[in-house]
Amino acid sequence: MKFIGIVGTNSARSTNRSLLQFMSKHFTETADIEVCEIKDFPAFNEPKDKTVPTAIKALSDKINEADGVIISTPEYDHSIPAVLKSLIEWLSYTTRPLIDKPVMIVGASHGSLGSSRAQAHLRQILDAPELKARIMPGSEFLLGHSLQAFDENGGLVYPEKVTELEECFEEFCLFVSITNQLIKDHRFNTEQKRKFTWEQLADGGENQ
Numbered sequence: 001m002k003f004i005g006i007v008g009t010n011s012a013r014s015t016n017r018s019l020l021q022f023m024s025k026h027f028t029e030t031a032d033i034e035v036c037e038i039k040d041f042p043a044f045n046e047p048k049d050k051t052v053p054t055a056i057k058a059l060s061d062k063i064n065e066a067d068g069v070i071i072s073t074p075e076y077d078h079s080i081p082a083v084l085k086s087l088i089e090w091l092s093y094t095t096r097p098l099i100d101k102p103v104m105i106v107g108a109s110h111g112s113l114g115s116s117r118a119q120a121h122l123r124q125i126l127d128a129p130e131l132k133a134r135i136m137p138g139s140e141f142l143l144g145h146s147l148q149a150f151d152e153n154g155g156l157v158y159p160e161k162v163t164e165l166e167e168c169f170e171e172f173c174l175f176v177s178i179t180n181q182l183i184k185d186h187r188f189n190t191e192q193k194r195k196f197t198w199e200q201l202a203d204g205g206e207n208q
Contacts, residue, residue: 001030001031001032001067001068001173001176002031002032002034002065002066002067003031003032003033003034003066003067003068003069003070004033004034004036004059004062004063004066004068004069004070005020005023005024005033005034005035005036005069005070005071005072006020006036006038006059006069006070006071006072006084006087007020007035007036007037007038007039007072008038008071008072008073008074008080008081008083008084008107009038009039009073009074009081009083009084010038010039010040010081010083011039011074012039014074014108015074015108015109015110015143015146015147015149015150016072016073016074016106016107016108016146017035017037017072018108018146018149018150018154019072019106019107019108019143019146019156020033020035020070020072020106021035021154022150022154022155022156023070023106023165023169025154026156026162026165026166027169030169030173031067031173033070034062034066036059036062038059038083038084038087039083040055041053041055041056041083041086041087041090042056043082043086044086044087044089044090044093046093050093050094051094052090052094052095053090056087056090056091056094057094057095059087060091060094060095060097061097063091063097063098063101064095064097066101067102067176067180068101068102068103068104068172068176068180069098069101069102069103069104069133070103070104070105070106070172071084071103071104071105071106071122072105072106072107072108073105073106073107073115073118073119073122074107074108074109074115074118075107075109075113075115075116075117075118075119076118078117078118078121079117079118079121080118080121080122080125084122085125088125088126088131091131092128092130092131093130096130096131096193096194098126098131098132098133099131099132099133099193099194100132100133100134100179100183100193101133101134102133102134102136102172102175102176102179102180103126103133103134103135103136104136104139104168104169104172104175105119105122105123105135105136105140105141106119106141106143106165106168107119107141107142107143108143108144108146108149109142109143109144109146110145110146110147111144111145112144112145113142113144114141114142114143114144114146115142115143116140116142119140119142123135129193129196130196132193134175134179136171136172136175139168139171139172140168141164141165141168143156143161149161
């Protein structure tokens with residue numbers, strides 16, 4: 001399986017980056033996880049022609065080609081970072097690669113809660129009509145006290161958290177297989193969902 005791991009912050013010292021890098025190494029026999037940065041992406045500005053910036057288009061293409069996406073988010077003021085929200089706005093406004101795409105949400109925080117409120121908020125965001133990601137239900141991976149969580153080689157030092165992550169990842173791989181098979185069987189019309197507009201809804205029209 002091929003997954004895209006999105007570092008949901010522009011922080012140069014983020015432990016969410018460390019978490020995705022650990023996952024990429026730890027699960028190498030199960031999946032290819034490409035860790036992608038968003039720190040240099042331009043802020044969303046709602047261009048009239050809906051032209052997507054080159055770097056964001058490149059990430060969008062990778063998402064389209066991947067079997068699934070893993071987003072690792074910190075928690076800033078009870079929500080996700082502005083840079084991650086900006087990326088999501090670009091994707092929803094332009095290419096919409098997350099529609100029907102299986103998504104796993106993980107997160108690390110310096111405190112004890114492990115970005116729980118940010119993860120809950122991100123789930124709500126990804127359910128918007130322009131996004132409609134297939135978010136893995138019933139599973140959270142919350143890494144608290146993350147500043148002490150990794151050794152000098154990038155290994156996760158909490159054995160119980162390694163076990164928990166392995167269980168969550170195994171569930172995600174199964175979720176990806178089931179979801180993508182359903183999509184392949186044409187039980188869900190992904191392309192029609194990508195044509196959704198609020199203007200049509202306001203006019204009482206149907207999406208064609």
